[in-house]
Amino acid sequence: MRSYKDDDDLVPSDADRAEQDAKNALNLDGVPDEELIPEAREAVAALVKQSTPGQNRGWIVRDGDAYLCPAGGDVGFTNELKEAGAFASYEEAKSAAQDHCDPGYDILPDTR
Incomplete structure (x- = not known):
């Protein structure tokens, strides 16, 4: 298609x-x-x-009980899902996870 x-x-x-x-x-x-x-x-x-358009607002990275929170070109962590930042693409989320997380992280569609 x-x-x-x-x-x-x-x-x-x-x-x-x-x-x-x-x-x-x-x-x-x-x-x-x-x-x-x-x-x-x-x-x-x-x-x-x-993750169909209109539902998926990006990709969230979860590392244990924390979530990545991209902001202004930097990446931090938050314990609150509502404060988690979304990455525009799966590849961007995967790259950030590899740079900032321990093995075993999860990449999830952001449907909030």
């Missing part, structure tokens, strides 16, 4: 981006859809449904 900005410029649709983010979150990036087992396909579909 692709949308065209104009005749020569292929750009991914919001649905394509949501599906790619879901595959990244589930560590299934690069796996063709036809090779996914039904359970993985269902997990991708559920995550895409959670």
Whole structure:
């Protein structure tokens, strides 16, 4: 599923981006859809449904009981979900988590 900005410029649709983010979150990036087992396909579909445009406001990183809180180019921590900052893309959230969190962090769609 692709949308065209104009005749020569292929750009991914919001649905394509949501599906790619879901595959990244589930560590299934690069796996063709036809090779996914039904359970993985269902997990991708559920995550895409959670993060459809208008519902997903970005990605939140949870590290234990704390959340990353990006602000002004810096990243801090907060214990309150309502104060957690959202990253615009899954890749941005993953990069920040790798830089600031211990192994075992979670990256979640922000549906607040």
